[in-house]
Amino acid sequence: MPYLRVALDVPLPRLFDYRLDVATAADIGRRVVVPFGTRRLVGVVLEMVEQPAYDVAAIKTAEAVLDDMPTLPAGLLDLFRFCADYYQHPIGQVLHTALPTRFRDPNVFRVAEALHYRAVDVATLLASLPRQAALKLRLAQLLATPRNEAEIRAAGSTAWKTVQVWLDAGLVVAQVQQTVMPSAAVGPPLNDEQAHAVAAITAATGFAAFLVHGITGSGKTEVYLNAIAATLARGQQALVLVPEINLTPQLEGRFRQRFPGVDIVSLNSSVAEGERAAGWVRAARGEAGIVLGTRLAVFTPAPRLGLIVVDEEHDASFKQHDGLRYSARDVAVYRARQAGVPIVLGSATPALESWQNAEAGRYRRLQLTQRAVAGALPPTLHLLSTKRQPLSDGMHARTLAAIGERLARGEQSLVFLNRRGYAPVMHCSECGWMAACTRCSARLTVHLRERQLRCHHCGAEDRLPRVCPGCGNQDMKPLGQGTQRLEDMLAEHFPAARVLRIDRDSTRRKGSFETALKAVHACEVDILVGTQMLAKGHDFPNLTLVAVIGADNGLYSANFRASERLYAQLAQVAGRAGRADKPGEVLLQTDFPEHPLYQALLADDYAFFAAGELAERKLAGFPPFLYQAVLRAEANQLAEALAYLSQAANLAPQSDAVTVWDPVAASMMRLANRERGQLLVQSTARTRLMAFLTEWMAALRAQKPGKVRWALDVDPLEL
Structure with missing residues (x-):
């Protein structure tokens, strides 16, 4: 044997x-x-x-x-081997x-037989309802044709429980899922640019990488849907990756509406483990036509794979920062090449690595320059200088006036501030004390309503002190502004307005985010206050004003990617305004209105911005013109971590093509009671760097690290 x-x-x-x-x-x-x-x-x-x-x-x-x-x-095993090596x-x-x-785990997992549920008779079901509540009415109409559990659950938080009651009463029957021919419902007509993009993608034979660069609201999702419809019609499967869980439910709903009867598997961390495993098995058997998920879904087996789509391909959420530190976007490109299928990378603000690949001819760029909704135009952007301007709790007078105008017209406004909590720091004006986390190199954020100080890095919490621990002063003040403070200020300034804050704190409870979005779509909200959770992917037809507060904070970062990230974030959030037939306006408060980044935004010229950034990176020697890896080490004391990194540097093989830098403390030196250092290596040749890393890692694994924990991060996003 x-x-x-x-x-x-x-x-x-x-x-x-x-x-x-x-x-x-x-x-x-x-x-x-x-x-x-x-x-x-x-x-x-x-x-x-x-x-x-x-x-x-x-x-x-x-x-x-x-x-x-x-x-x-075998193909998937080869993909795993590639990830292990790379x-x-x-x-x-x-x-x-x-x-x-x-x-x-060693326990056997048996996938339950897939069932569909349908109403015995829709008229009887409707007649049995004591009150035709909106959800029950929608469910009754939904069950006119057989629906699977995922489709029913997507209808509402209590939908599945309601169907179980009907099932027990004999009003609904369960039946074994029948194989159906994949079909697509008719979508909105495509404009010329969308039609050209779809034609190019569907005509591709074998591997081809397409970069769909479309302004916000240009209908990139419609391009994906039409390309997927053609893939299903050929009897193949489609894999769709999105960066965040928050984007999955609404996108899933849109997919199910467009592809009725097609088995759509949703894979993300919000899906129950059993349901996720069952969906994974259906995809592996070739039963699921579409796999929709976050970064880990890139590894899902699909024997009939015909198309891969990566939406918002620039998003940093596609990079895993612990364990296997992979980039789902990059793995997806490799998988498409390996499988010989086209891949579509979509974004309004592509990653500069992807943009450079398009410039070099490795990707084919498809442009969408106009909004998909007839009559909808990109919003107008205005820079509001805050230098020597009197501000009302951080708000410019023109910003407040613009919000008031929207209220008078019955339109919605979004005030964007990418900082949770009430204020970023609690400060004593007498002795200068500031509340700091004892476990991290960071300040504690003030959460005034909960009377707490919280670390947004390690999760540590403490009570708000009544007096200054340094001098006993009782008159301490929160400095700066967070979304909670902004929400309170707007509610006070506009007492008749319905103000809703959406951030990670306000949406902790399951289903709260979806409930908040429904309230916005139902026009039950006048003013939205939010963080990056609202910056991308959302379509609010009645939202006509976006006001951006605190954008200048992104200019102070030492990370060479800071400008790219800030441009992407601002372009995405600006794109929430005026997506329907009502004109949109964006007000950006800044101390530096003359800054080149803001001027590029003002001109809505990403190509100009990208060209400037790439020229600077080439001159400075940064990716995508060279390749990097970072050896990270953490220990109880920074000296231990740096000593280990120095030892690792001495074990590095000699190579004229690879530069090994000196060990330094990490940008956040202390995190969760561990102190961290890092060692950067880089090369202009990817193959030479990979050969170097293979030899170096073999030498490092032969050593005993003691109490130091270390990990290698290839193609790091954070330095």
Whole structure:
């Protein structure tokens, strides 16, 4: 019998040999349960050999071969090997990162038979309702045709519970899911630019990378939907990646409306583990036509893969910052090339790496320069200088006047401030004391309503002090402005207005974010106060004013990507205004109205901005004109972390093509009671850097790090 070579979830970059019982069969890509020391671990078979690499007598026998998930295909295993090599991460940990949680433990997981639910008779169901509440009426109409559980749950927070009651009463029946031909409902007519983009994508044979650069509101999603419809019509599957969970529910609803009867699998951290595993299995079997998810969905098996879409491809959320530190966008491009299928990267503000790839001809750029809704125009942008201007709690007089005008017209306004809490710091004017986190190199944010100080980095909380701990002064004041303070100020200034704050604090409870969005769409809100949660992907037809407060904070960062991120954020939030037939206006308060970034925004010329940024990066020697990796180390004391990094630098192989910089403290030196340092290496040749990292990591893994924890971050976003 052959021996199994198994990838295990352990921090060792190797496979482990196991004996196979004579009565048991196994395949490459199959899950197995094996003994590992005193533990029982789940592994995946990657190789089968006649002769093991170790003494036969010392090799243990695999306990079980599991058949509860489809065998992982060779192409996907090659993708995992690529990630292990490129990101210098143990192959076993790559595999177990990619698998749903239910498949990471030894218990057998059985996927329940997929059921659809339909009303026995819609008229009878409606007649049985004591009151035709909006949700029940919508559900009754929905169940006129068979619907799966995900479609029912998407209808409302209590929809599934209601259907269960109807099921018990015999008003609804459950039936085994029937295979249906994929079809697409008719969407809105495409303009010439959209039609050209769809034609280019659907005509592609084999691998092709398209960068859809469209202004906000230009209908990029319609381009995706039409390209996906063509993919389904060919009998293939589509994989769609979005950067954040908040964008998934509304996009999922739009997909289900466009593709009735198509099995759409939604994969993100808000989906229950069992449901996620079941959806993953349906995708792996080829039953699901569309896989829609956040970054981890890039690893979902799809035997009939025909198209990959990455929406908001510039977003930093596609980068994982712990464990396997991968970029889902970059992995998606590699997977598309590997599978020989087209990939669509969409954004109003593409990442400069993607823009440079388009400039170099590696990607084909498709431009969408006009808004999709007939009569809708991009909003007008005005820069409001705040230098030597009297402000009312941080608000310019013209901003307040513009909000008042919208209130008078029954239109909505969004006041954008990317800072949660009431104020960023509590300060004593007598001795200069400021509330600081004892676990991090950061100030504590004031949350006045909860009477708390909170660290937004490690989550530490403390009570608001009544007196200054430094001098006993009782007259301490919160300095600066956060969304809570802004909400209070606007409610006081416009007492008749309905003000709603949407940030991570106000949407902690499950379903609260969706409820808030529904209130905005129902015009039950006059003034929105929000952070970056509202900056992208949302379509509020009655919102005609966006006011941006505190944008200048983004100019002070030492990160060379700061300007790119600020431009993207401001362009995205500005795009929320005037998306329908009502003209939109954007007011940006700044101390530096002459700054080139703001001038590029004013001209709505991303190409000009990108050209300037790329020229500066080329001159300074920054990505995308060279390639970087950062070795990060953390310990109880910074000296320990830096000492380890110095030792690591001494172990680095000699290479004329790779520069190894000196160890330095991380930009946030202390985080959650651990002190951190980092060591940067870079090269103008990616292949030379990869060869260097492979040799270097082998030398580092042979050393004992002691109490220091270290990790390598390839293509880092943060330095």
